[in-house]
Amino acid sequence: MLIDFHTHFFPEKIAARTMQILRERMAEINNIENLEDRTYPICTDATLEDTKRCMKRAGVDLNVLLPIATRDGQSDNVNNYAEMVNDGKNIISFGSVFPYQKDWEYVICDLADRGFKGIKLHPEGQQFDIDGKEGLRVIKKAVELGMLVVIHAGIDPGFEGKPHSSPLKFRHLMEETDGSHIIAAHLGGLMQWDDVEKYLVGTPINMDISYVSKVMDMEQYRRIIVNHGPEKILFASDCPWQNPEETLRDLRSVNLDEESMELITYKNAKRLLKI
Numbered sequence: 515m516l517i518d519f520h521t522h523f524f525p526e527k528i529a530a531r532t533m534q535i536l537r538e539r540m541a542e543i544n545n546i547e548n549l550e551d552r553t554y555p556i557c558t559d560a561t562l563e564d565t566k567r568c569m570k571r572a573g574v575d576l577n578v579l580l581p582i583a584t585r586d587g588q589s590d591n592v593n594n595y596a597e598m599v600n601d602g603k604n605i606i607s608f609g610s611v612f613p614y615q616k617d618w619e620y621v622i623c624d625l626a627d628r629g630f631k632g633i634k635l636h637p638e639g640q641q642f643d644i645d646g647k648e649g650l651r652v653i654k655k656a657v658e659l660g661m662l663v664v665i666h667a668g669i670d671p672g673f674e675g676k677p678h679s680s681p682l683k684f685r686h687l688m689e690e691t692d693g694s695h696i697i698a699a700h701l702g703g704l705m706q707w708d709d710v711e712k713y714l715v716g717t718p719i720n721m722d723i724s725y726v727s728k729v730m731d732m733e734q735y736r737r738i739i740v741n742h743g744p745e746k747i748l749f750a751s752d753c754p755w756q757n758p759e760e761t762l763r764d765l766r767s768v769n770l771d772e773e774s775m776e777l778i779t780y781k782n783a784k785r786l787l788k789i
Contacts, residue, residue, distance in 0.1 A: 517577070523754070608633055644684065667702055721748070
């Protein structure tokens with residue numbers, strides 16, 4: 515079995531335009547002339563149907579959709595779409611909340627009442643600190659309700675400035691809440707893996723491996739997985755930014771034992787999702 519814990523797609527009417535905006539912003543910030551550079555190609559057109567085809571080709575049995583409400587007033591549309599595509603068999607969708615919206619607490623409680631298993635937060639896209647007032651209140655409320663919280667961790671190539679979700683900030687966060695309900699994406703901190711080893715390895719927090727094999731040293735990749743504990747690592751691609759076939763190939767290349775591979779590729783996800 516294979517579960518991809520970190521995927522993205524959008525309603526068909528906005529998918530193409532959304533991806534164009536995201537890729538152009540990345541190119542501008544990073545002075546990338548060719549968007550087909552290995553770091554920035556996409557493996558789907560970011561629609562539901564193309565994502566399904568991609569998952570099937572990769573042998574993914576279930577993928578977790580992680581939508582993001584990036585402004586006030588957007589969470590209703592985002593969460594209604596998430597609920598519509600959430601079939602509970604091949605797709606489990608998390609919800610999202612904009613941390614600055616006045617009714618943030620109602621939104622989280624409503625998501626829990628509707629059966630959502632977790633929420634996705636993106637501190638760069640939503641411009642909040644995970645160890646600040648807005649971040650802490652949202653995360654603590656979701657954890658209190660038994661929900662999982664997936665959080666973008668580290669640098670995002672589409673945003674400038676110091677990250678709002680550095681490994682040190684995750685360490686501060688765990689002083690306030692139970693890290694076992696939190697998944698730090700991108701192996702704990704995209705492009706900040708020395709700090710991941712310094713502040714997060716060995717703590718209760720979960721990490722996913724989305725996107726990272728494209729850009730990190732594979733010896734460090736293996737070392738973080740082994741030293742943190744395979745029981746706290748989740749297979750994840752960040753599709754459409756990385757093809758799950760590539761993610762799986764790279765994971766296999768570091769020669770983990772069979773038990774570790776089973777934990778990472780599906781057993782940890784099943785335990786956290788309670789399926």
